[in-house]
Amino acid sequence: MNTELTDAGTAFTDQPFHVMTKPIGPICNLDCTYCYYLHKEELYPRGNKWKMTDDCLESYIAQYIRSQPPGTSEITFAWQGGEPTLLGLDFFERCVEIQQKHERRGMSISNTLQTNGVLLDDDWCRFFLKHRFLIGLSIDGPADLHDEFRVDHQGAGSHSRVMAAMRKLRKFGVEYNALVVVNRHNGAHGGRIYRYLRDAGCRYVQFIPIVEKQGIGRHAETDAPLTGFTAFDKAQSAVSSRSVLPEQFGQFLIDVFDEWVQRDVGRVFVQIFDQALSAWVGVEPSLCVFRRTCGRALAMEHNGDVYSCDHFVEPEHLLGNVNVIPLEELVNSGQQQAFGDAKLETLPQYCLDCEVRHACNGECPKNRFLMTPDGAEGLNYLCAGYRAFFNHIDGPMQKMAQLLKQRRSPALIMEAARGKHTPGRNDPCPCGSGRKFKSCCQKNGS
Numbered sequence: 001m002n003t004e005l006t007d008a009g010t011a012f013t014d015q016p017f018h019v020m021t022k023p024i025g026p027i028c029n030l031d032c033t034y035c036y037y038l039h040k041e042e043l044y045p046r047g048n049k050w051k052m053t054d055d056c057l058e059s060y061i062a063q064y065i066r067s068q069p070p071g072t073s074e075i076t077f078a079w080q081g082g083e084p085t086l087l088g089l090d091f092f093e094r095c096v097e098i099q100q101k102h103e104r105r106g107m108s109i110s111n112t113l114q115t116n117g118v119l120l121d122d123d124w125c126r127f128f129l130k131h132r133f134l135i136g137l138s139i140d141g142p143a144d145l146h147d148e149f150r151v152d153h154q155g156a157g158s159h160s161r162v163m164a165a166m167r168k169l170r171k172f173g174v175e176y177n178a179l180v181v182v183n184r185h186n187g188a189h190g191g192r193i194y195r196y197l198r199d200a201g202c203r204y205v206q207f208i209p210i211v212e213k214q215g216i217g218r219h220a221e222t223d224a225p226l227t228g229f230t231a232f233d234k235a236q237s238a239v240s241s242r243s244v245l246p247e248q249f250g251q252f253l254i255d256v257f258d259e260w261v262q263r264d265v266g267r268v269f270v271q272i273f274d275q276a277l278s279a280w281v282g283v284e285p286s287l288c289v290f291r292r293t294c295g296r297a298l299a300m301e302h303n304g305d306v307y308s309c310d311h312f313v314e315p316e317h318l319l320g321n322v323n324v325i326p327l328e329e330l331v332n333s334g335q336q337q338a339f340g341d342a343k344l345e346t347l348p349q350y351c352l353d354c355e356v357r358h359a360c361n362g363e364c365p366k367n368r369f370l371m372t373p374d375g376a377e378g379l380n381y382l383c384a385g386y387r388a389f390f391n392h393i394d395g396p397m398q399k400m401a402q403l404l405k406q407r408r409s410p411a412l413i414m415e416a417a418r419g420k421h422t423p424g425r426n427d428p429c430p431c432g433s434g435r436k437f438k439s440c441c442q443k444n445g446s
């Protein structure tokens with residue numbers, strides 16, 4: 001067992017790990033134009049049944065529970081697709097049954113499920129609520145933005161069906177995250193999308209940039225992976241026309257942040273802002289893309305094949321199959337540690353010298369296909385956007401980090417952000433609780 005310390009000071013094998021499981025492979029009831037996963041059908045032979053067998057499911061669940069590092073008190077199973085609800089409710093009832101059979105004393109088990117929402121009905125919602133599933137609902141904004149790419153197999157937009165699913169989740173009290181894919185089409189509408197989701201009642205929001213590198217694939221004659229780095233100022237030429245532009249993504253996040261920091265801190269949770277606040281407080285972000293190293297977020301196919309990461313479901317990143325090699329061995333293998341360490345080892349000097357490296361860490365290696373302005377390889381395509389965004393939020397983040405260190409509510413930042421004075425004792429509390437300031441944040445130490 002490799003016990004070498006990572007840069008974060010914890011042995012690789014002692015860090016919790018996470019597996020994104022695809023029990024139905026890439027099969028989906030929508031046909032979103034930018035879906036990176038649909039072409040994975042090519043990885044498995046024709047006639048392949050895209051459904052995890054009961055034996056494989058039980059073996060995986062038992063191993064996932066057993067192989068967590070000692071002292072792990074909470075674990076999460078993450079179900080993704082394709083569209084996992086196509087497997088039917090029976091499949092997930094069985095998952096919960098197996099989890100209960102194998103759970104360890106003192107360990108709490110939870111589940112997340114990513115869905116396009118199209119199939120959600122009352123039965124699904126009752127089940128999610130009963131077993132405390134956290135649902136990730138894909139929505140790219142209002143209809144004119146969402147329906148550009150999120151279409152069904154007949155080419156019809158899916159927005160009204162997704163919003164119906166959101167209403168149903170809310171009616172039943174199921175916890176959900178809105179997951180927005182930021183692309184070239186909706187990328188100029190950060191503020192509008194954020195307000196739309198907030199006003200529709202979303203409390204948790206994630207933004208995922210779509211970056212489709214042109215020429216990804218394999219050389220026709222040699223079968224070698226296509227690589228190559230693009231000059232920093234030619235970034236646009238390296239990606240598809242659907243991909244968000246670096247500066248566009250930065251401005252998108254800035255627009256959302258400026259709205260959020262004035263009125264929604266403590267009420268709406270935007271994943272990248274939470275991650276950034278960790279970095280400003282001095283705690284390494286939990287999301288792999290913003291950590292110095294990665295390698296603890298793996299992906300598993302419907303047949304038990306485990307890959308280094310969801311973004312590297314490719315033959316050269318196949319670690320093995322859980323039905324043949326124990327999951328613990330795959331997760332802690334030298335191959336996997338090398339994969340995770342490469343995130344830091346390949347970071348160009350340009351990033352090492354960057355003033356916002358503590359929050360960005362060069363983001364995901366999947367997107368590192370630019371050359372730095374001084375010609376070194378391996379700069380992230382989104383660099384210009386991240387740099388603008390992280391610099392923009394530096395002031396408010398410093399203030400929020402300071403408030404947290406003083407055990408005061410970061411929501412107090414909102415007054416400063418709006419350029420107003422501290423509220424009076426009987427004024428509504430700026431954190432949005434609906435209570436008076438004196439019986440809320442002021443009482444709690446402000």
Ligand code: SF4
Nearest residue numbers: 288289294295309364
């Ligand atoms: S390659 Fe990217 S997405 Fe995959 S684990 Fe590393 S940082 Fe995360």
Ligand code: SF4
Nearest residue numbers: 351354360362383387
């Ligand atoms: S903002 Fe750019 S230079 Fe700075 S760490 Fe991120 S990718 Fe590197």
